[in-house]
Amino acid sequence: MNVATAPVVSARNLEVHFPLRGGETVKAVDGVDLSVAAGQTFGIIGESGSGKSTLGRALVGMLKPTRGSLEYDGAAPPRRRGGGQGRARRDRQIIFQDPHSAMNPRMTILQSASEPLIIAGKSRRVAEARAVAMMERVGLEPGFADRYPHELSGGQKARVNIARALTLEPRLLVCDEIVAALDVSIQADMLNLLADLQNDMGLTYVFITHDLGVVSHISDWIAVMYLGVFVEVGPALELSWAPRHPYTEALLSAEPEPYPAAMRSQSRIILKGEIPSPVSPPSGCRFRTRCRFAKDICATERPPLRELSPGHLTACHFAEELPLSGQKRGPMAAAEAGT
Amino acid sequence: MQPVLSVRNMGVSLRTRQGVMQITDDVSFDLAPGERLGVVGESGCGKSVTGLALLRLMPRHITSVTGQVLLDGEDLVKMPERHMRRVRGRRMAMIFQEPMSALDPVFTVGQQIGEAIRTHFGAGKAEARERAVDLLDRVGIPDPERRHDEYPHQLSGGMRQRAMIAIALACQPDVLIADEPTTALDVTIQAQIIDLLLRLSEEAGTALIFITHDIGVVAETCHRVLTMYLGQVVEDAPTDRVLVRPRHPYTSGLMRSLPKLSGWKEPLQSIPGRVPSLTAIPPGCRFAPRCAYAEAACIQPQAILARNGRRVRCRREAELHLKGTLS
Numbered sequence: 077m078n079v080a081t082a083p084v085v086s087a088r089n090l091e092v093h094f095p096l097r098g099g100e101t102v103k104a105v106d107g108v109d110l111s112v113a114a115g116q117t118f119g120i121i122g123e124s125g126s127g128k129s130t131l132g133r134a135l136v137g138m139l140k141p142t143r144g145s146l147e148y149d150g151a152a153p154p155r156r157r158g159g160g161q162g163r164a165r166r167d168r169q170i171i172f173q174d175p176h177s178a179m180n181p182r183m184t185i186l187q188s189a190s191e192p193l194i195i196a197g198k199s200r201r202v203a204e205a206r207a208v209a210m211m212e213r214v215g216l217e218p219g220f221a222d223r224y225p226h227e228l229s230g231g232q233k234a235r236v237n238i239a240r241a242l243t244l245e246p247r248l249l250v251c252d253e254i255v256a257a258l259d260v261s262i263q264a265d266m267l268n269l270l271a272d273l274q275n276d277m278g279l280t281y282v283f284i285t286h287d288l289g290v291v292s293h294i295s296d297w298i299a300v301m302y303l304g305v306f307v308e309v310g311p312a313l314e315l316s317w318a319p320r321h322p323y324t325e326a327l328l329s330a331e332p333e334p335y336p337a338a339m340r341s342q343s344r345i346i347l348k349g350e351i352p353s354p355v356s357p358p359s360g361c362r363f364r365t366r367c368r369f370a371k372d373i374c375a376t377e378r379p380p381l382r383e384l385s386p387g388h389l390t391a392c393h394f395a396e397e398l399p400l401s402g403q404k405r406g407p408m409a410a411a412e413a414g415t
Numbered sequence: 416m417q418p419v420l421s422v423r424n425m426g427v428s429l430r431t432r433q434g435v436m437q438i439t440d441d442v443s444f445d446l447a448p449g450e451r452l453g454v455v456g457e458s459g460c461g462k463s464v465t466g467l468a469l470l471r472l473m474p475r476h477i478t479s480v481t482g483q484v485l486l487d488g489e490d491l492v493k494m495p496e497r498h499m500r501r502v503r504g505r506r507m508a509m510i511f512q513e514p515m516s517a518l519d520p521v522f523t524v525g526q527q528i529g530e531a532i533r534t535h536f537g538a539g540k541a542e543a544r545e546r547a548v549d550l551l552d553r554v555g556i557p558d559p560e561r562r563h564d565e566y567p568h569q570l571s572g573g574m575r576q577r578a579m580i581a582i583a584l585a586c587q588p589d590v591l592i593a594d595e596p597t598t599a600l601d602v603t604i605q606a607q608i609i610d611l612l613l614r615l616s617e618e619a620g621t622a623l624i625f626i627t628h629d630i631g632v633v634a635e636t637c638h639r640v641l642t643m644y645l646g647q648v649v650e651d652a653p654t655d656r657v658l659v660r661p662r663h664p665y666t667s668g669l670m671r672s673l674p675k676l677s678g679w680k681e682p683l684q685s686i687p688g689r690v691p692s693l694t695a696i697p698p699g700c701r702f703a704p705r706c707a708y709a710e711a712a713c714i715q716p717q718a719i720l721a722r723n724g725r726r727v728r729c730r731r732e733a734e735l736h737l738k739g740t741l742s
Contacts, residue, residue: 327603
């Protein structure tokens with residue numbers, strides 16, 4: 077397949093299971109298909125326990141899939157050392173929520189940021205020059221190079237992590253909740269930086285978060301994950317304005333709205349209970365135990381992901397008939413109504 | 416109406432190895448019975464310290480508090496510690512972001528609720544149990560009889576937060592301080608907890624101080640919002656009015672940074688610069704070095720000015736037209 081048109085990463089029926097003592101299995105990722113085109117941002121949203129972080133780790137090769145296949149630029153990943161595995165690893169990087177625990181407290185920022193290049197075989201001089209250049213690119217002055225992680229603020233540490241991941245010039249960057257712990261103003265700076273870097277370097281992002289406001293702002297595509305499976309996938313705006321799965325609707329509805337009372341949605345959907353255990357997910361539709369529309373068939377038949385409009389898929393037996401509502405309130409609605 | 420809590424020029428300072436650090440300064444506000452007050456601001460603005468200092472929960476040997484904290488007219492700052500124990504939990508209680516670190520891992524949930532009831536009301540074992548089970552039921556914990564005898568680690572994050580709320584409400588306090596109670600929770604569980612706090616505050620007439628960084632949460636829960644920056648209150652206004660039209664550039668900056676206020680993939684607005692360190696507090700208006708509207712005169716210290724039921728710490732508040740979350 078032609079590299080230029082093949083997706084940067086694609087997964088088919090990907091499963092990541094963790095065996096427990098006593099013969100049970102945690103089905104963290106339980107059959108996911110995805111495909112991310114070059115230069116795009118693919119957002120994955122879900123609650124704790126949905127399997128989104130496990131999926132992210134599997135996408136960069138940190139976890140071995142139990143079943144299913146992964147392809148990068150249209151080719152299966154090399155299986156053996158020396159078979160191009162090093163290059164393939166460098167091509168896909170991942171950064172995590174807590175930038176502090178991702179850094180060695182006894183290494184300076186420059187040592188941390190240049191280490192990947194040294195491991196990749198560059199000389200210290202070349203590695204440090206590149207690391208400094210990348211730190212500048214993410215907005216860290218050269219004066220930071222000799223400091224230690226504890227001397228930096230949360231926002232600065234997040235920048236170091238981004239710089240370190242990018243020194244290897246990856247094609248795919250998986251971001252796992254990287255703005256969740258930041259104050260809103262710093263979060264805005266980071267999201268702007270990620271957008272600039274994507275434009276300049278042609279990066280492809282998989283952006284994992286529980287924050288709908290963030291994911292619908294930066295993503296081209298959004299997948300909604302629940303108990304190891306995607307329940308809805310679609311173009312970002314279409315999915316947040318016109319969701320086709322009751323779980324997506326509930327997530328959108330639960331998001332607090334920073335508007336005056338008169339501008340807020342009047343009826344909030346409050347889901348009952350909590351996400352069930354991924355050891356023994358409900359039969360049929362996994363969301364049925366918390367779904368306000370659930371019927372008998374939902375317990376017996378697992379709804380497949382069906383394409384309702386181009387690129388917009390949902391796993392719900394009743395997707396066509398449900399009167400679901402998306403993000404409608406706030407400034408955009410006010411503008412539409414001409415107020 | 417007579418305020419249940421009235422805070423007057425409260426300042427909290429800490430003795431550290433680098434010298435005395437003034438964490439908060441000149442914090443004043445009133446809280447009416449049953450009122451829900453939001454306190455917003457970024458990390459380091461002093462919102463959590465304010466909450467802890469109200470209950471005198473800051474480490475005693477290194478903290479000094481100036482000003483007054485009047486609970487029904489009685490000054491808590493000067494109160495002897497043994498009297499303070501009858502206030503904490505009984506008249507004013509607090510819940511935290513991380514229930515796991517606030518709950519004691521070696522006692523059952525029920526014992527921890529029962530302790531409050533037995534301490535403050537002198538109830539017997541059987542009565543304490545009955546009331547604890549009833550409280551667990553009221554905060555929406557399924558199967559409360561069984562949960563009463565479980566330990567914190569056996570509960571999910573959302574259930575632990577409910578258990579902590581049950582402990583806080585065990586003595587029907589007049590004031591509940593909630594410090595980021597939903598920040599660590601998933602959005603669907605957050606919605607449940609907010610719903611619960613609203614219902615309980617309506618039913619019992621408990622006044623609520625809701626400390627959060629999330630303007631959306633404040634919009635949905637609070638009557639009034641205090642915005643804090645670098646240890647000071649910079650704005651105090653009714654929620655709906657401040658959302659439509661903030662009067663302090665910092666409040667506006669916080670709101671405008673929200674991703675959902677910018678169009679899809681458009682650059683987000685942020686506040687230039689960073690929050691300065693407490694050891695290098697700018698003279699004059701503390702926000703001036705980051706403020707797009709600062710003038711030469713803003714290097715003068717700025718008092719908080721009251722007008723039309725709002726208070727704003729900005730000398731230009733009347734002339735500026737700042738954006739809120741609409742438009």
